[in-house]
Amino acid sequence: MEKVNNFCAGVEFHVAPAKHVNNVLVNVPDDACSPSAIDLTQRMLRALTTEYVILDSGGYQIFKAEKDGLKISFDENRPVIRDGFEINLTPVHVVDAAAILKPDIFVGLDFPIRKFTEPNEQKLEFMRKLGFNIIFARECYEHRIKICPEIPYFQPIQCYNLEQFDQFMGLITGVTYDGFSMPVRNLSVSGIILFMIRFYQMGVRQVHILGTSKIMVIAVAAFMARHLFDWVSFDATTWRKWAELSWYMNPHNLLDERIAQNVKIDEKIRMDCDCPFCKGKTFTFIKNLPETERTGFLRSHNWWVIEKATYDLYKNSSNVIELKRCLRARGAKSEDIDELCKALSLADSLKNGDIRVLQDLLK
Secondary structure, rough: OOOOOEEEEEEEEOOOOOOOOEEEEEHHHHOOOOHHHHHHHHHHHHHOOOOEEEEEEOHHHHHHHHOOOOOEOOOOOOEEOOOOOOEOOOHHHOOOOHHHOOOOOOEOOOOOOOOOOOOOHHHHHHHHHHHHHHHHHHHHHHHHHHOOOOOOOOEEOOOOOOOHHHHHHHHHOOOOOEEEEEOOOOOOHHHHHHHHEEEEEEEOOEEEEOOOHHHHHHHHHHHHHHHOOEEEEEEEHHHHHHHOOOEEEEOOOOEEEEEEOOOOOOHHHHHHHHOOOOOOOOOOHHHHOHHHHHHHHHHHHHHHHHHHHHHHHOOOOOOOHHHHHHHHHOOOOOHHHHHHHHHHHHHHHOOOOHHHHHHHHHH
């Protein structure tokens, strides 16, 4: 396994971006909710000749259920449920699934915080979920020790800021873990860097970043893996979701380009993607494919360019200046590059100092 890894999320037995996918992320509600689902997942992983697997608990599915107004229950005496009306999921379900699937890493259950920007709303949301997340952390730890202590465990983090993080960690004293799993929907790039430096100062050297394929976040992951961490991974379903919307991922900056049949495309625009799927093709060819074929084509292309970006950014992150050059060559926004590189330089310089100093500078 490389020090920075892109995990394919959202893959199914008949919906994959390639015949062989090195790293796959599956989740309990979708892929381990019953014996038949587990059997199908195991067959899928064998068919893809997958090398490394992360089992996510299903926190994102709880997040979606809350957003959609579904019933949410945490009853370990009932089976895992995920349908159009309810989700039922507990730490026991998650750990039991890990013991059967035997992934390389499994992520504990959490109750995700929603996206708020106003500080008082953030505080209320954090406090509303805090009790659940403390109980879930302790129950995951206790059940894991009993039935699968050999499987690496990542503790999920649901906080808006470092003060909340320190409060949460103080309340789960005694829970042991091999790394952290961190969603980034509530964080800026500087915020992600700040959290990762806090993890580093705690002695944690393994981190999984949940649900993103943004080039700036991949750049953070690459730099951190190259310099401070033993291993950093991330996952996203972008390769699939964008393909289903007929969105072509720009091979340089990973932004979306709509390429459906009703979109007018200038024939003068040159196809400059190096992926094996685009070779010898034109944008007109892609947009005129039958919908099913176009979706399959875009899945494969989108996945390939995320993989390529991960490799390139890691290779070109021996220092901040080199990383900046790589991002500029890829056409990322200048202001985003400058913000990222300033934050990385500060973080690298102050990684062993008072975290509050870095926090103030990154504001």
